[in-house]
Amino acid sequence: MNDTLLECHNLRKTFIVRGKETAVLRGVNLSVRSGEVVAITGKSGAGKSVLLWLLSGLDRPTSGEVLFKGRSLISLSGSELARVRRDKIGIIFQDFNLVASWTALENVESALRHGGMSRAARRAKALKLLDDLMLGDRLDNFPSELSIGEEQRIALARTLANDPVLVLADEPTGDIDPETAKEIVSMLVKPVKEKRATLIVATHGAFPLNVADRVLCLRDGVLLPGDTSPAA
């Protein structure tokens, strides 16, 4: 049985900056199975975030193909891509990207708002997620009133709200102290593994690679097999 969830073939992405072409991805090939945890390492600026955005359909490649459950993301319209992200894919951003004018609860509820759930069900689910992440007493706080670790946990709750089958995490522990990072990793990996979801983490080394089933390294625009040492 083919349980490949996500794959990409010969993925290329080139940016034109001040009239000069810069190739960030030069032919990335990747195949990820359901339930797999994959870590993608690489130096800052190697193109890890760009790759995650292409895999989630947030950006379109210069050439190549991304298949999610066998279906090409390139062929989908903006609204179709949005629905795929809403129902199937969860994204954690490097700098959390919480809406500053919304409270912790509202930020989590925002992911559930257009999914067809009742208001009461949405509220209950958001409350449970925040409670599970030990943020039950921070519901009405705005992001500016929270610590970095709390912000990342809210972002995590928002990502997990729709029970995604694929979670893409961009440096989820990048700016967090080691103790909090350890908690975040646990809070991220545990539900992912419980629900047999797939996790792809982009990291420049702060993420503990031993939790990954596979480690890849993005270097010179291509993915190579990587080692599990934090310094890779």
Next chain:
Amino acid sequence: MMRDLWEYAWRETARRKGRTLANVIGYLLAVAIMVVLMSVLMFSQGAAGSVLTGVGTHFIAFVPFHYTPSAELPEHCCGTQPDPQWENFWANGAPSVPLSTELIEEVRKLPTVADASPCLLFKFEDPAGGAFTVAGLDFSDYAVSTTSCAVTDIVQGRFLQPSDTGLVLLEESFAVSKPLPLGSSIAIANTNFKVAGIVNAGIRPAKADVYMNFNEAQQVINKQLVHPIHNAMNIVLVESAGAKVHPQAMEDVTATLGGDSLISTYACSFPAAEVMGINEKGIWLITLIVGLSVVALALKTQYSSVIERRRDIGTLKAIGWTDGNVISQILTESVLQAAIGGILGCLIAVIVLLLMPAEVLTGIKAAEGIAIYPLVLVAGFGLALLGGIVAGIFPALAAAHLRPADSLRRV
């Protein structure tokens, strides 16, 4: 779904106070100014209508007699005096032909006409020398008072009532020249009438030397005619439905009476109506400029807000909000701010209209203040909502077209 939209819009509106305040004040000022201006306009139109009525939204219509020395005189025209220049139906200083009084009903039905009345104006030979004119009028009709003579024209004695018999009014200059003082008698076609009042009718188009009730005028005129007339008149006295339709009313009446008919009116009604028109156009122009300025300001503020929230919008799209979700959210925020500004603007306008005397706002002395028209308030609020939609739709579309990656990418 709708509840969510309004709830989120309310949160944004309440939490981004500076931007909200700028937009709400803009809509508030625009609606307040528009409502006050529109109310002032409607008030001034009413006042202008009164002024224009005074200066001539009335006229007379008649069909002139085409006299030539070789032409046959009309059968009804003359009795003892064959010269139509002496005794004849008379209008605007020349002979005219009698018309059926049934035309009056047709004229009254015209939408541009407020009132119409029949008039028999006949030029009699004066046995003492010269001639004088007699106007037979229905004194119960309003059009009589604006085109011929009015109770306010009384110099001596009293005005005539429709039920009066054997009584006449004399024009002051005629009474002085004859002389015929108040209470004296005047013989018209061998019938004596007592002078009940003396009037000075100014420059009205159906002015005569003697005024009497219509039926009595018909009787004395018939004494001079070979073929007596019945249900006839030779002048239609007309009051237009307003200054704006005055020219149209004259065209309509001319068409009803036939191609040969002529009109006599005051020339001053035309420039007066034009002046009022300029005033009205000016107010509409100011209202339009204010409205457009506010929409432009709101558009700019909303667009700035979209730029400011570019990253938030990118995030929402990344977590699954569609273009439609983003558009409806931003549009709702814009409409909500417009609605708040619209309601407050209407309230401010009502306060201004209640507290400020009409004279201060319009320069017109009036016993009553400017009325508050519910329709104007509804229109002002509606315009604010429309402005909110216009100001919101473009930023909303711009936000929807933002590519998530472009919004989220760190520059």
